[in-house]
């Protein structure tokens with residue numbers, strides 16, 4: 001059984017003009033210790049998917065359907081306090097901006113210790129010892145001194161290391177990292193990703209890694225999920241998807257043609273832009289931009305179905321002939 | 323920290339010198355002090371004689387210097403009205419005002435902060451919305467109107483609380499306190515409530531607004547992601563961050579409380595410095611007015627300096643003497 005199973009997840013925003021569907025029928029799973037990369041243009045629904053999994057959708061956003069299971073047990077219908085106990089303890093999260101993720105008025109030690117003791121009952125002295133170990137673990141020099149310092153006394157990269165320690169210190173088995181390096185200096189991005197990968201691997205923790213950086217996906221992830229307009233376009237083993245994408249949108253992201261040699265690091269611009277939630281086209285959401293679109297694409301909605309060693313949502317694989 | 327302290331103290335001294343100058347000018351230009359001392363039918367010679375004796379013919383700067391030196395020793399001269407030393411008058415009145423302002427300040431915090439938190443955490447509750455509306459009333463009604471309404475209801479109609487005076491006070495050596503008698507405490511209720519009402523609503527609305535703002539901050543979202551309890555998130559993480567603006571406003575408003583005490587003391591015939599000041603204005607009793615001005619300014623300066631120091635206690639980012647950003651790039 002997979003560690004995390006997401007089945008037909010829907011995230012909705014009720015608005016005056018009707019209900020917007022930010023995440024539409026998304027299904028995927030994450031195995032124990034696996035790193036799943038998630039890519040897609042801004043607004044594709046990556047963050048909303050992560051927020052739904054960890055139970056932090058901000059109202060009026062809500063789960064409009066589907067199931068989320070951790071170890072086979074549903075977590076999408078837990079009471080707020082039961083879900084709180086899952087957060088941090090079973091599922092951790094890391095957000096974009098380390099500069100604003102830490103409370104400026106508390107020392108990093110205090111924040112670590114309160115997290116540890118919330119989930120793992122232990123004396124304060126022992127929690128402090130653990131906190132120092134965690135700081136050392138994420139590569140903070142002189143941790144026994146730095147533990148009593150405030151966030152503003154750390155550089156951006158160092159703060160993100162502290163954030164990683166905070167997300168992992170109650171030993172969750174799944175980490176949701178939503179663009180954890182976007183706000184950081186380019187020179188430290190690779191180190192943070194390498195650190196994240198190392199601590200996950202060492203603890204056999206799984207991760208959902210949302211990023212714009214295809215290079216990061218290629219180096220870090222085991223599988224990759226591609227999202228478009230709130231839907232899952234394709235999911236599969238990272239090497240194959242990057243080399244030989246099944247979905248025309250993925251192919252577009254990779255720079256049209258699979259090629260040998262250096263891959264483009266950044267998402268390549270595809271002609272046109274992703275539709276807004278208010279005017280997602282009928283049929284396949286990608287059809288106005290798709291170079292391979294066929295007549296059916298304008299009124300039939302493709303389902304995610306097995307393709308090669310992964311899955312893709314494209315009518316070209318549904319036996320619809322031109 | 324030391325540099326900061328010294329700088330703040332220097333600023334405070336400059337402010338006090340400026341205030342003293344204004345107080346000093348009041349002496350010079352609010353009527354001729356000689357007139358206030360000699361009798362109506364004094365001759366020109368007698369007047370000159372007094373002028374010389376008071377050394378009012380010295381250069382301005384010298385007189386100012388003398389005023390400052392005397393004021394620094396608490397000597398503001400003698401009241402024109404009842405010929406007693408001004409310092410003695412003030413010392414007599416100060417406890418009444420201090421106790422009134424203290425109780426009002428504590429009330430405004432003790433009620434304003436919890437109510438602000440409550441209305442922020444339960445923004446849609448009936449009680450919250452009612453409080454919001456009430457606070458609008460509190461902020462827009464002139465305080466003397468609420469004071470008179472309070473007297474009407476609690477003194478005239480219900481007869482529960484006295485409408486004027488301090489009740490019985492007890493001499494504890496250098497201070498006459500109303501805290502130790504039942505009548506003294508009862509007499510404090512209406513005036514302190516009237517005085518704190520504006521501050522109370524201001525603090526409640528401020529805490530509410532700040533709290534709502536802080537609850538949207540990334541570090542609160544991350545605290546939730548860490549699975550911290552709501553109690554910890556609201557009362558430790560969020561509250562401490564809302565306190566910085568509250569301290570600022572409270573510091574400013576504490577000065578306001580002292581100033582507004584004039585109105586409260588007038589409405590409730592409270593024997594404090596404010597009432598003394600109003601009498602002094604009526605009689606153009608310049609030494610008392612000048613002393614009041616200097617006293618109140620001194621309190622303002624002390625409060626503002628304390629607020630700045632308090633920031634340093636709350637916000638570690640302002641503690642400039644600490645080793646800063648010793649972290650290298652990751």
Ligand SMILES: Nc1ncnc2c1ncn2[C@@H]1O[C@H](COP(=O)(O)OP(=O)(O)O)[C@@H](O)[C@H]1O
Nearest residue numbers: 013020022041042043044045046047048049277
């Ligand atoms: N409060 C909201 N009300 C309506 N729509 C929202 C709200 N918040 C986010 N959305 C929409 O949800 C969609 C998905 O957003 P998000 O998951 O943040 O995208 P991504 O992380 O992939 O960039 C976006 O189209 C965004 O406009």
Ligand code: SF4
Nearest residue numbers: 284287290297314315
């Ligand atoms: S379903 Fe049609 S429009 Fe959508 S990706 Fe496939 S070919 Fe393109």
Ligand SMILES: [Mg+2]
Nearest residue numbers: 043046047178
């Ligand atoms: Mg996002």
